[in-house]
Amino acid sequence: MNTSDILSNRIKELAERAYSENRYLFTDFLDMSQLSVFYALERELRYVGTAVSGGMPVSSGVDGNDSAGGLGDRCMVRFGSPEVCGYEEDFPIDVLHISPVQKKFSDTLTHRDFLGSVIGLGIERTKLGDILVRDNEAYMFVSNTISDYIIETLNKVKHTNVTVERCTELPAELAPKFSEESVVVSSNRLDAIIARTYNMSRELAARFITEGKVFVCGREIISTTKSLKEGDVVSVRGKGKFIFDGEEGVTRKSKLYVKIKRYV
Numbered sequence: 001m002n003t004s005d006i007l008s009n010r011i012k013e014l015a016e017r018a019y020s021e022n023r024y025l026f027t028d029f030l031d032m033s034q035l036s037v038f039y040a041l042e043r044e045l046r047y048v049g050t051a052v053s054g055g056m057p058v059s060s061g062v063d064g065n066d067s068a069g070g071l072g073d074r075c076m077v078r079f080g081s082p083e084v085c086g087y088e089e090d091f092p093i094d095v096l097h098i099s100p101v102q103k104k105f106s107d108t109l110t111h112r113d114f115l116g117s118v119i120g121l122g123i124e125r126t127k128l129g130d131i132l133v134r135d136n137e138a139y140m141f142v143s144n145t146i147s148d149y150i151i152e153t154l155n156k157v158k159h160t161n162v163t164v165e166r167c168t169e170l171p172a173e174l175a176p177k178f179s180e181e182s183v184v185v186s187s188n189r190l191d192a193i194i195a196r197t198y199n200m201s202r203e204l205a206a207r208f209i210t211e212g213k214v215f216v217c218g219r220e221i222i223s224t225t226k227s228l229k230e231g232d233v234v235s236v237r238g239k240g241k242f243i244f245d246g247e248e249g250v251t252r253k254s255k256l257y258v259k260i261k262r263y264v
Contacts, residue, residue: 019048024080028126036220049081055093055141094147097167099137114138178261191224213237
């Protein structure tokens with residue numbers, strides 16, 4: 001049994017338990033490939049009710065549309081609904097703000113530095129969601145079961161002394177930044193748009209897709225001919241992420257102008 005089958009069985013088990021016990025159950029944080037296993041079962045699990053979140057509060061001023069992939073490369077799945085459980089329950093996710101004690105003496109701290117320091121405490125990666133880094137500070141989404149431990153234990157990242165506290169509101173400057181572009185493609189096909197966006201051949205773009213390295217709105221796509229809809233978020237592993245912002249018109253040679261917003 002491969003890892004996808006094991007995860008599929010686990011997801012079905014959690015759904016069945018949530019339904020029979022009338023209570024909410026949650027996965028750990030799943031990456032995009034793992035989330036695609038869930039999305040393949042989503043219709044089958046309608047009976048229990050499901051939701052996906054990476055923990056981003058919509059009111060923060062940062063794009064919190066997890067279902068569209070706006071933020072949340074790592075998300076939890078919730079099984080249960082008010083109809084099944086008789087009540088509402090939030091995702092068990094906390095946001096921790098990690099900052100240098102003396103910022104002017106801080107090392108240059110990266111995503112890898114913050115992640116490595118927390119994993120170095122003996123915490124599994126599955127308990128950690130996305131990490132947003134700005135100016136040597138990090139906002140880390142974590143399972144609330146390990147929040148207190150990180151707050152009490154993490155005191156250094158690289159050679160920099162840090163403090164950790166829970167965060168209830170994210171600063172607006174953490175909102176994603178985009179470069180808006182207009183590109184010409186032969187058709188509204190996923191392989192054509194990826195090839196043009198990342199300056200690669202159609203053959204290479206097609207290979208990225210068929211090898212399971214492309215996700216649209218969090219779902220793994222293996223069809224090179226898929227058409228995109230306005231607002232679709234496309235992630236290409238190892239290349240980046242962009243939003244398909246719709247078609248603008250047709251050239252004299254019957255090619256398409258399309259708009260994209262590239263995450264920067």
